[in-house]
Amino acid sequence: MAYYQEEIETMSRDAMTALQSERLVKxxxxxxxxxxxxxxKMQDAGVEPGDIKGIEDLAKLPFTTKDDLKDAYPYGFLALxxxxxxxxxxxxxxxGKRVVAFYTQHDLDLWEDGCxxxxxxxxxxxxxxxxxxxxxxxxxxxxxxxxxxxxxxxLTLPMSSGNTERQLTFMEDLEATIICCTPSYAAFLGExxxxxxxxxxxxxxxxxxGAEAWSEEMRREIEKSLGLKAYDIYGLTEISxxxxxxxxxxxxxxxxxxxxxxxxxxxxxxxxxxxxxxxxELVFTCLTKQAFPLLRYRTRDIxxxxxxxxxxxxxxxxxxxxxxxTDDMLIIRGVNVFPSQIETVLVGQGYPANYLIIVDRExxxxxxxxxxxxxxxxFSDEVKVIEKKEAELLAALRSMLGISPKVTLVAPRTITRxxxxxxxxxxxxxx
Numbered sequence: 001m002a003y004y005q006e007e008i009e010t011m012s013r014d015a016m017t018a019l020q021s022e023r024l025v026k027x028x029x030x031x032x033x034x035x036x037x038x039x040x041k042m043q044d045a046g047v048e049p050g051d052i053k054g055i056e057d058l059a060k061l062p063f064t065t066k067d068d069l070k071d072a073y074p075y076g077f078l079a080l081x082x083x084x085x086x087x088x089x090x091x092x093x094x095x096g097k098r099v100v101a102f103y104t105q106h107d108l109d110l111w112e113d114g115c116x117x118x119x120x121x122x123x124x125x126x127x128x129x130x131x132x133x134x135x136x137x138x139x140x141x142x143x144x145x146x147x148x149x150x151x152x153x154x155l156t157l158p159m160s161s162g163n164t165e166r167q168l169t170f171m172e173d174l175e176a177t178i179i180c181c182t183p184s185y186a187a188f189l190g191e192x193x194x195x196x197x198x199x200x201x202x203x204x205x206x207x208x209x210g211a212e213a214w215s216e217e218m219r220r221e222i223e224k225s226l227g228l229k230a231y232d233i234y235g236l237t238e239i240s241x242x243x244x245x246x247x248x249x250x251x252x253x254x255x256x257x258x259x260x261x262x263x264x265x266x267x268x269x270x271x272x273x274x275x276x277x278x279x280x281e282l283v284f285t286c287l288t289k290q291a292f293p294l295l296r297y298r299t300r301d302i303x304x305x306x307x308x309x310x311x312x313x314x315x316x317x318x319x320x321x322x323x324x325x326t327d328d329m330l331i332i333r334g335v336n337v338f339p340s341q342i343e344t345v346l347v348g349q350g351y352p353a354n355y356l357i358i359v360d361r362e363x364x365x366x367x368x369x370x371x372x373x374x375x376x377x378x379f380s381d382e383v384k385v386i387e388k389k390e391a392e393l394l395a396a397l398r399s400m401l402g403i404s405p406k407v408t409l410v411a412p413r414t415i416t417r418x419x420x421x422x423x424x425x426x427x428x429x430x431x
Contacts, residue, residue: 001312001313002120002123002125003117003120003121003313003314004113004116004117004119004120004121004151004152005113005117008259009117009255009313009314009315009316010313010314010315011259011315012315013307013315016258016259016315016316017054017055019259020054020055020258020259020262020287021053021054021055021056023259023287023288024052024054024055024058024262024285024287025049025052025053025054027285027286027287027288027293027295028049028052028061028295029049030079030290030293031079031293031295032048032049034079034080035076035077035078035079035293036076037068037071037072037076037077038064038077038295041062041064041068042061042062044062045060045061045062047060047061047062055262058262058264058285058296059273061285061295061296062295062296063271063283063296063297063298064077064294064295064296064297064298065297065298066099066238066298066300069099069238070097070099073097073098073099073100074100077292077294078102078291078292079290079291079292079293080102080104080290080291082102084104084290084291085102085103085104085291086103086104086105086108087102087103087108088100088101088102088103088138089101089103089138089139089140089143089237089241090138090237091237091238099237099238101237101238101292102291102292103291103292104290104291106290107240107289107290107291107292108147110240110260110288110289111144111147111240111241111243112144112147112148112150112151112243113148113151113243113257114144114148114235114240114242114243114244114246114257114260115144115145115147115148115149115151115233115241115242115243116148116149116151116152116243117148117243117246117255117257118145118148118208118231118233118242118243118246118247119145119148119149119152119154119178119208120152121231121246121247121248121249121255121312121314122178122206122207122208122229122231122246122247122249123178123205123206123229123249124149124152124154124177124178124206125152125153125154126152126153126154128152128154128155128177128178129154129155129157129174129175129176129177129178129203130145130149130152130154130155130156130157130176130177130178130179130180131157131159131167131170131171131174131176131178131179131180132145132146132149132156132157132158132159132160132180132181133159133160133161133167133179133180133181133185134160134161134180134181134182134211134242135160135161135420136158136160139420140235140237140240140241140242141180141181141182141210141211141241141242142158142160142161143241144235144240144241144242144243145180145208145242145243146158148243149178149180154178155174157170157174157176161181161185161419161420162419164188164189164192164419167189168189168192168193168196168198171189171193171202171204172198172201172202175203176202176203176204177203177204177205177206178204178205178206178207178208179204179206179207179208179226179228180207180208180209181207181209182209182210182211182212182418182420182421182422183209183210183212183214183218183219183222183230184212184214184353184417184418184421184422185418185419185420186207186209186222186226186230187218187221187222187225187352187353187354188417188418188419189226190221190222190224190225190226191225193225193226194225199225199226199227202226202227204226204227204228205228205229206228206229206230206231207222207223207226207228207229207230207231208231208233208246209222209230209231209232209233210232210233210234210235210242211242211421212421212422213322213324213325213339213340213343214232214340214343214353215340215343215344215347215353216321216344217343217344217347217348217353218343218347218353219232219251221347221352221353229249229251231246231247231248231251232246232247232251232254232321233245233246233247233254234246234254234319234322236299238292238294238297239261239284239286239294239297239299240260240261240286240289243257244256244257244261244284245257245261245318245319248310248312248314249311249312250310250311250312252310252318252320253306253318253319253320253321254318254319254320254321255310255314255316255317255318256305256316256317256318256319257316258316258317259287259288260286260287260288260289261284261285261286261287262284262285262287263282263283263284263305263317263319264282264283264284264285264296265278265279265280265281265282265283265303265304265305266280266281266283266298267280267281268280268281268300268302268326276304276305276306276307276317277304277305277306278304279302279303279304279323280302280304281298281299281300281301281302281326282299282301282302282303282319283296283297283298283299284296284297284299285297300325300326300327300328301322301324301325301326302322302323302324302325302326303319303320303321303322303323304319304320305317305318305319305320306318306319306320322340323338323340324338324339324340324341325338328425330357330359330425330427332359332366332368332403333365333366333368333403335401335402335403337368337401337403339357339424339425341400341401342355342357342370342397342400342401343355343424344400345393345396345397345400346372346393348396349392349393349396350375350378351372351373351374351375351378351393352373352375354372354373354415354417355370355371355372355373355415355424356370356371356415356423356424356425356426357369357370357371357405357424357425357426358370358371358426358428359425359426359427359428359429360428360429361428361429361430366429367406368403368404368405368406369405369406369407369408370397370405370406370407370408371408371410371415372393372407372408372409372410373409373410373411373412373413373414373415374389374409374410374411374412375412376412379411379412386409389409390407390408390409393407393409394407
């Protein structure tokens with residue numbers, strides 16, 4: 001079994017807890033002394049750095065939210081002088097002020113270590129060719145996996161996103177063995193490789209996919225179309241970028257780099273800490289970051305944590321596949337709906353994971369439509385056949401969601417493909 005940093009990745013629970021506690025105490029003092037908004041939060045909560053003796057005291061600290069970061073834009077949460085920083089990254093949000101995250105060289109090194117751990121866990125080594133088609137620039141996907149690939153010693157193809165024909169050409173000609181991109185783009189690449197007649201010529205063995213939610217059914221679809229093993233990876237700009245957690249060959253959850261990012265699960269309604277194994281909102285505390293260290297940052301992602309023994313030998317806490325978000329959850333006619341639930345039904349019924357959810361409001365009542373793209377082998381232009389398939393899919397969605405959408409089947413290749421994050425929801429309601 002290969003590891004990038006074996007001593008950390010296989011550390012005992014007692015040793016990890018001691019390391020986390022030592023780092024938390026130092027970090028709280030660093031943040032209190034250098035970040036005015038957080039110092040005020042702690043003072044309002046009646047907490048001083050000396051009150052934090054270890055990880056067991058974490059719940060005494062107040063939360064940080066994305067709104068806090070936007071309110072303090074751009075420098076309010078910066079914990080070091082600008083001269084000590086060497087890079088920024090930024091969120092891809094489309095409304096309001098962006099979140100700008102700052103990095104020292106030390107922060108970049110740790111981030112790249114996390115991505116290197118992910119690549120090695122996916123079977124990567126210095127003999128591999130790593131094809132990175134996450135976006136570069138302000139988006140963290142490209143720079144993170146690019147740096148991790150360098151650390152492992154892979155030949156790195158810094159393709160960025162877009163220009164699918166060129167992606168496939170380089171993938172084939174340079175015999176890429178590892179590909180890194182969003183799962184929706186991986187699915188598109190699989191389709192495109194098939195259409196180009198090169199599927200059997202590709203040398204891919206592993207794919208590292210993240211930046212958007214995807215289902216187990218979609219994983220199997222990608223594995224089949226590209227002939228590889230698909231690994232999940234997680235990260236967010238505010239904390240670091242991809243490499244906060246990563247999947248191993250067991251594919252039963254993502255190992256958290258908890259020596260750098262301490263994970264909690266809280267009740268999203270009350271903020272109370274939840275026990276290991278309980279589903280809730282994921283919260284991270286940065287234990288080692290210098291420039292932009294966030295304490296108890298609410299990610300809005302829904303998951304659960306596990307410390308069950310893993311066959312890969314890693315002892316790092318696992319976070320399960322994301323089950324949705326507290327802030328992208330759709331409430332339709334009083335029912336909570338997650339796009340990932342719809343994707344599970346569609347792929348389970350034999351449809352490709354290309355769909356569009358359209359929510360609107362007419363006469364004070366929510367309307368809910370799911371447009372689903374048919375694959376070539378199930379496509380038909382006969383009205384009766386289409387109506388029967390729509391009725392079958394409607395029944396399956398109603399069973400999963402507890403609510404009945406309008407189901408519209410559309411012709412193959414009708415729904416716009418994405419070379420970045422897929423747009424799955426159009427909510428036209430003015431709520």
